[in-house]
Amino acid sequence: MRNVMAIAWRDIRSVFVSPIAYVVLTGFTLLAGWFFFNMLGQFNRLVAQYSMLQGMDTTWLNLNDAVITPLLGNLLVVLLIVIPMITMRSFAEEKSSSTFELLFTSPVRVGEMVLGKYLASAFLVTAMIAIALVFPAILFVYGNPEVGITMAGFLGLYLTALTFVAAGNFTSALTSNQIIATISAMVILLLLFVIGWPAEGAGEPIKSILVYLSVTEHFQSMIKGVLDTRDLVYFASVSVVFLFLTHRAVESARWK
């Protein structure tokens, strides 16, 4: 455990002493703020328009459906692009420099390296999502969105992001080239996004399998405020699979 923390702490510090962390956090906050501003503006226009019409059912027009849900969807797309860039360094950078030799000639287990690297990337992603919580906080001050749905939605975003981190670390462990690591991580994440597309026309059991594998399916159900163990199990198991694959990839790098 001490080695895990040593490796994680070093990686976190390295990101925060360089401009990387600040560029990522600023860019993410800027984009999230722009989404939020525009969705809220649109919501206000709709409320103003519908309030002039008498007797219309406007219960569908609420902050959760009109602002928070689309905001979470957009943030997920941003994370899909940003997370591969956060995780690309984790192993690829060490492999391209001699620090990989330092790690492997020190009494450190491969599992400890994998966990340490994962925690370091997860830390930055946690900071990003913590900052994004400021937007629902604003809504709670000036309006009354549903607490449960909002929290479930953000939890869904967070768990999806952590799964992306595990996948990104895996591609970084496969190569010493950071560009290859980034692009292959993006491909994997996009595939997880769209793998459910052919499900509609497919027969069982392919249909259920595709739906189960699709990250969007589980994300959508959490955005609706449904806290289902099946979704939690999905995120946990996909993360564990990627961490395991990372372990194998790092281990095999020595045998080549």
Place this chain on the structure above:
Amino acid sequence: MIEVKNLTKTYGSITAVDDVSFQVATGQAAGFLGPNGAGKTTTMRIITGFMPATAGTVKVDGFDVFEDSFEVRKRIGYLPETPPLYLEMTVRSYLRHVGKLKAIARTAVAGAADRVIEECGLEQVAGRLCGHLSKGYRQRVGLAQALIHEPAVLILDEPTIGLDPAQIIEIRSLIRRLTTDRTVILSTHILPEVQQICAKVVIINGGHIALEADIAELVRERSLEEEYLRHVSGDAGLAGPQAAGRATSSEGDAAHA
């Protein structure tokens, strides 16, 4: 004590190290010589546990590098060809980080870092970023990280490569000071360096051991340089025409001198 027995390493169809065996006694310093691509770095990487061998065994102080990898890693200090520095860290925080990785007790890490900073003459640069250091200082930090856990065995891969003459002399005297009571394998291309630091020489060529001898005995008849050229150009057919040509011209030079 380092025992290398029948060590073989292949990369795909290329055999980098072929049935290599040699020993370095406890407290002895061995110079590891050979042309570029002869298998020096591969052998050293296997001894340190960085990569597994295809066949054969390596024992360090009785521990097998593959079976008891962690026991070996705790006993070995390793300076790879490029010092394994994190360029965005300061020298002091880097050395403390390495101390943690080398399983030094929590309370002793800061003290160990200060000790190697002093031993390697890094007081002036302890607060500077590794990335801002000159090559000579980077090499010293590399030595410091290899020494931080007070290893009984030291593996140094071309520690003076790419340094200017003044830096070479500094690093060399530092190595001599630090290696007095340690088992050392030092790879280098500078033959006088071996004579100054080591009691033993191992020459590897084309993946095979060409010579394993005590330097004192060896240099009684010929100079180390002559011995080196004799063993390295011995199988010129293996090494290729370029190497053969180089060896002949050097021999010519030697004859001329």
